[in-house]
Amino acid sequence: MRRFSKIVSTTTFIAVAITGLGLASSTVIAAGIKSDIEKGKEIAFNRKKGNCLACHMIEDGKLPGNIAPPLVAMQQRFPDRAKLRAQIYDATVANPNTIMIPFGRHKILTDEEIDLVTDFVHQL
Amino acid sequence: MKLSKLKKVILALTTAGVLGGAYSTAMATTPEEDLHNFREYFFKKFPGIPLNEYGNGVYAIDHGSRETWEAIEEFPPYEIALEKGETLFNTPFKNGKTYGSCFANGGIGIRQNFPFYSTKAKQVKTMEQVINECRTINGEKPLKWKKGDIAAISAYMAYTSRGKPMNVKTPTTPDEIKWYERGRKHFYAKRGQLNMSCANCHQDNAGNRIRADILSPALGHVTHFPVYRAKWGSLGTLHRRYGGCNKQVRALPLKAQSDEYKALEYFHSYMSNGIEVNGPGSRK
Numbered sequence: 551m552r553r554f555s556k557i558v559s560t561t562t563f564i565a566v567a568i569t570g571l572g573l574a575s576s577t578v579i580a581a582g583i584k585s586d587i588e589k590g591k592e593i594a595f596n597r598k599k600g601n602c603l604a605c606h607m608i609e610d611g612k613l614p615g616n617i618a619p620p621l622v623a624m625q626q627r628f629p630d631r632a633k634l635r636a637q638i639y640d641a642t643v644a645n646p647n648t649i650m651i652p653f654g655r656h657k658i659l660t661d662e663e664i665d666l667v668t669d670f671v672h673q674l
Numbered sequence: 675m676k677l678s679k680l681k682k683v684i685l686a687l688t689t690a691g692v693l694g695g696a697y698s699t700a701m702a703t704t705p706e707e708d709l710h711n712f713r714e715y716f717f718k719k720f721p722g723i724p725l726n727e728y729g730n731g732v733y734a735i736d737h738g739s740r741e742t743w744e745a746i747e748e749f750p751p752y753e754i755a756l757e758k759g760e761t762l763f764n765t766p767f768k769n770g771k772t773y774g775s776c777f778a779n780g781g782i783g784i785r786q787n788f789p790f791y792s793t794k795a796k797q798v799k800t801m802e803q804v805i806n807e808c809r810t811i812n813g814e815k816p817l818k819w820k821k822g823d824i825a826a827i828s829a830y831m832a833y834t835s836r837g838k839p840m841n842v843k844t845p846t847t848p849d850e851i852k853w854y855e856r857g858r859k860h861f862y863a864k865r866g867q868l869n870m871s872c873a874n875c876h877q878d879n880a881g882n883r884i885r886a887d888i889l890s891p892a893l894g895h896v897t898h899f900p901v902y903r904a905k906w907g908s909l910g911t912l913h914r915r916y917g918g919c920n921k922q923v924r925a926l927p928l929k930a931q932s933d934e935y936k937a938l939e940y941f942h943s944y945m946s947n948g949i950e951v952n953g954p955g956s957r958k
Contacts, residue, residue, distance in 0.1 A: 604885045615883045642869070649874040656867050 590670025593663050600659065600667055605650070609674060617649060624674045635668040705845050705854055705944060712945045716893045719880065728894025729949045731957065735881050736888045743956070752829060752902035752954045755909045759830030762823055767812040773827065776808035785835035785951045789940050790843060791850045798853045798940045801828055802911055803931055819930035820914035825900040829909055832900070832953030840897060840951065842944040857941030860934060861892070866925030875919075896943045898955025909954060912939055 594600040595611060603611040607620035614620075628634035637644060639654030653659040659667065703711065713725065720735055727734040733743045750756075763781065766772050774780035778787075788801040799807075802824050806816040817824040845854040861872045875884065876892035883889075899912040906914075913935045917927035928934050 613886045615885050617879050617882045617884055647874070647878070649870055649879060651868045651870075656869055658867060 586666055586669045587673060588670075590666035590668070593659065594667050594670055599663065600653065602667075602671075621671055621674050624672050628672065631668060631672055634672055635664060638664055638668055638671070705851075708858070709945060709947060712893060715877065716880070716891050720891070726949055728891060728946070729897035729952045731894065731898065731955070732888050732890035734894070735891065739888075746956055750902070750954075751904070751956050752909055755826045755902070756829050756833055756954065758823075759826035759828070759833075762827050763830050767809070767814050769812050771812050773805065773808050776804060776811070777831075781831055782834045783838060785832045785953065786838040786841045788842075789936060789943060791845065791847075791853065791940075796849060797933070798936045800931065800936055800939055801831060802913075803936070805831075819911065820917070821906070821908050821910050825909040825911050825914075828911060829900050829954040832898075832951055835951040836953070837950050839948050840943060840946045842940070842947055845940075845944070853937050853940050854944065856934065857937035857939065860938045861941055866920065866923030868923040868925075870923045872919065892942065892945065894946050894949045896939070896946050897949050897951050898953045900954050902954060902956045904956075904958050912942075 591610075594602045594608065597604075602608060602621070603614045605615045605617040607614040607616070607622075609622070624634065628637075638659075640652040641648045641650035642652050642655070651658060653667075654661065654664050716728065717723075723734055733740045763773050774782075778784055785801065788804075789798050791797070792799045802819060805824060805827055806819075809816055845851050864871045864874070872892065875889050876895070879889050880891040881888065896912060899915070900909045901915070902909050911930065913930035916935050916938060917930065920927040
């Protein structure tokens with residue numbers, strides 16, 4: 551009985567996920583191609599991906615944590631995009647005990663996703 | 675004198691290898707020094723909050739949620755489980771013996787002394803462990819570790835100990851130090867895909883918000899366990915919580931009552947020495 555309800559809930563979950571994706575791709579088509587910055591923002595805000603809002607305040611982001619500095623005026627703080635990317639790729643290089651997740655080193659985000667997030671964050 | 679020197683060497687050896695980054699260069703410290711530094715860290719971070727307040731977890735430092743919590747504690751959600759625990763505790767086994775026969779003082783008012791290092795068994799023993807050992811030596815089946823009857827019995831035993839300050843004996847022998855150091859290491863080592871230590875959240879960022887959750891200080895964490903969590907809808911043991919916090923950082927949770935979690939509880943509890951037992955508690 552229990553097991554049955556579990557199976558039901560996973561299948562409905564999958565169904566929702568698929569329709570969710572379907573919706574997303576149709577909006578992409580409707581709006582033309584999504585800019586890299588929009589894609590980066592989605593990854594940054596997604597709880598299963600960047601989840602940067604757990605710790606950082608970011609414009610437009612709901613319920614941000616306050617563990618880390620707000621991500622604002624990024625070009626002034628990181629004139630060099632490569633340095634910003636390096637911080638997102640592996641924050642422990644700059645500070646071994648940081649709570650910030652080493653997104654690249656621990657393969658939470660792919661290289662491409664890190665580039666997209668970097669583009670998004672750099673223009674904040 | 676000799677002993678304390680030995681202790682330092684052991685501490686130095688065990689800290690050096692495994693703790694990356696900031697902690698590898700830290701001076702080796704004795705458990706007493708750790709206890710002192712641990713408290714001082716939080717006293718500095720939250721000036722004016724007396725030691726005993728830390729037994730209230732996040733509510734010691736978050737005035738916003740404190741009132742709601744105090745209202746909940748007026749009609750505590752763990753009441754029914756607590757009564758069940760009392761009944762179970764007092765119901766004799768088939769052989770006529772009771773849980774009380776396995777503990778000092780008949781099991782009443784002794785929560786503050788757990789966990790302890792058993793010289794006879796050459797290992798750290800937790801309250802839940804002794805409850806289950808009591809069952810098996812008296813011919814009963816052991817209970818499941820994380821919730822249900824064991825949590826109810828443990829809750830009742832904590833309840834009879836309310837107001838007694840945590841009193842874990844300071845680790846001094848090499849084997850005690852070994853267990854202590856293993857727990858300390860677990861607390862400070864980064865783990866999981868998200869690469870976070872217990873200390874990252876419950877020391878470095880205590881009082882800060884991770885999303886909408888305010889992080890509680892690790893000082894005083896253990897005093898109110900087992901805890902009734904709204905999220906669980908039931909009582910759960912400390913090791914149930916450890917598993918949850920390991921999972922949050924995408925680390926594999928370990929088995930409840932594994933040596934690793936027992937060692938963590940040993941360190942974690944020693945750090946709360948002097949804070950009154952106030953279990954069971956209620957949390958979000």
